[in-house]
Amino acid sequence: MPLPRHALAEPELLAGLPPVREVTPTEVAAHLTRAPRLAVLDDDPTGTQTVKDVPVLTTWTVEDLRWALRQNSPAFFVLTNTRSLSPQDAAARNREITHALHEAAAAENIPYVIASRGDSTLRGHFPLETDVLSEELTKAGAAPDGVVLVPAYIEAGRLTIDSTHWMRTPEGLLPVGESEFAKDATFGYTSSTLPDWVEEKTKGRIPADKVHRITLTDLRTGGPAHVATQLTALRDGATAVVDAVCDDDLRVLALAVAEAEAADTRLLYRVGPSFVRARAGQPAHPPLTAAELTPLRAPSPHGLIVVGSHVSLTTRQLTHLRTTTPDLAEYELDVARLLDPATRDSHIEEIAATAAAALQHADTVIRTTRTVVTAADPDESLAISRSVSAALVEAVRLITAAQRPAFVIAKGGITSSDTATHGLEIRRAWARGTLLPGIVSLWQPVDGPAAGIPYIVFAGNVGGDTALADALALLRSAA
CATH class of the missing domain: 3.40.980.20 (Four-carbon acid sugar kinase, nucleotide binding domain)
Incomplete structure (x- = not known):
């Protein structure tokens, strides 16, 4: 059966990529012992589907957040449900959670970083949510140096190659901008290349040529130290987009992130589900029996x-x-x-x-x-x-x-x-x-x-x- 006009056979698209740089979850976990806690503000509950034994909150009182911070876990989820809200209500909810999180973290004396979890098919309130979070973090004296976009979802076949986001279909890998999800009545878009998508969603405020690109070559050939250098060079909330085809790519990024954060680089993340697992130092777990x-x-x-x-x-x-x-x-x-x-x-x-x-x-x-x-x-x-x-x-x-x-x-x-x-x-x-x-x-x-x-x-x-x-x-x- 011939492929649709813009779908590509997966082996064809993956051919010629640099060899995978293998990184174990254990190696990542070892670098997280002093890392800030990852608070994942999840715009619907499906971001938890790559992790195991991680706390989840559906409310965000200071006491709820203190409970989550006290658990022995490198990450926790706060279910915001903002994808179902109007822009105004989504902004208000992000502000409310950030205020409570800052108070809870101060009470527990536990540092944190925020990941705004969005849909791996690029639907959701972007850039609104990262804009609001940046504003609130800035008020708290922790202005982000960079906003890092990592939409990959490995198991579901949402892959980013050369800064273009793809989704696996029965017919092959399809640029996500040509999928049914790009026609969403509320969150629709046309671009599949992430720098262009950022320009489209920000209505030109962030031009595509100002978006920093972290490619598979950076991850696989340059390695964690090289990518950490790219991250520490971000300034004034600059946007970076990251490739990923497998968990090892994301674990390289996790090591780089740990190094950059240890060097006092402040990062805010907008991610799909798979980044959370890598940043938490967890392997891909088999299904429950x-x-x-x-x-x-x-x-x-x-x-x-x-x-x-x-x-x-x-x-x-x-x-x-x-x-x-x-x-x-x-x-x-x-x-x-x-x-x-x-x-x-x-x-x-x-x-x-x-x-x-x-x-x-x-x-x-x-x-x-x-x-x-x-x-x-x-x-x-x-x-x-x-x-x-x-x-x-x-x-x-x-x-x-x-x-x-x-x-x-x-x-x-x-x-x-x-x-x-x-x-x-x-x-x-x-x-x-x-x-x-x-x-x-x-x-x-x-x-x-x-x-x-x-x-x-x-x-x-x-x-x-x-x-x-x-x-x-x-x-x-x-x-």
Whole structure:
């Protein structure tokens, strides 16, 4: 089958690259003993899917942040959910978290650096979030010398080569600017080359030729010391973009970052999921086994699957789940009825009651209509998404109050964030690992009504067509 016009066969694109410079996670971990704590402000919950045994917060009081800082972990996540917010609200939330983090770190006497975790397909509030964080850090006397962009997500096939960002598809590697994600109603863009993307998203404030490029040649041939020199040369919040094709590339960067930070270079990061694992000194962990999952399952016979994502991959995964799992119960929240104030509440209550009853005898799917409803204005489209997500979350809250599930799977970034914070009222949790290699994170809530119910965070844009069915099969095997 011929490749689409701009897709390239992966071996063709990777041919001729410098040989990989191997760096072990242990080597990185050894350099992190005196490194500042990495606080990952995650714009949806899916950034945790590359790490294991890392604290997660969905709230950010000073006491919550002090709890996270006290844990024996080189990094922790704060779920901001800003991708679902308006620019104004996203800015306010970043400011609020930064203030609380600064106070918590001072109280615990633990230094920190911030990584603003965005989507590996380049969606989200950039440059707004890094601009706001830079302003707040500057007020605190820690003005960033540089903003480092590392969007790679290795397992999901989001790779950066010669400063161009690619995504793996069945047809080959596609420039991300030509993907369906680049057509996002709220966060759309056209550029695949990161310096051009920075210029596009900053509306020319940062020209492409002023963006510093750290390439695979720098990482693999120059090595950590060379890259550290590039980082320490950054001034006045300059932007640098970094290549990565494998974990070793990111571990070279992690060593360079440790060296640069030790030399008092202040860096702010905008990253995809894979950087966090490298910077934490963790290896790529295998998925959790049925034996490891068994003690995590709640003592209930069946689980709840919540589907809010509308990307085509999610729809294909849901279709495959239906065809391979005949004993599944499934209920739809009709978006048209949700957007009508006259029918919204009664529709939510009806579907929730029916789904709660079904949980007693079957794993149960609750989903929104597959047709996406948008508006001409990006902010209005985001408002519609928030309204639909709120309805889905209210249904989850009603379902789980009536019938405690063995587990909850949430499909989609906004869906998984809102379900965690509002549907299940999770405040503190541990990311315990994944159900599939490098994707689909399992959280263990440690407080609130969801304590004891494993919560599975499943991004809308990851996995093959069978991934949702595979995740459910693994959870069933742990019963």
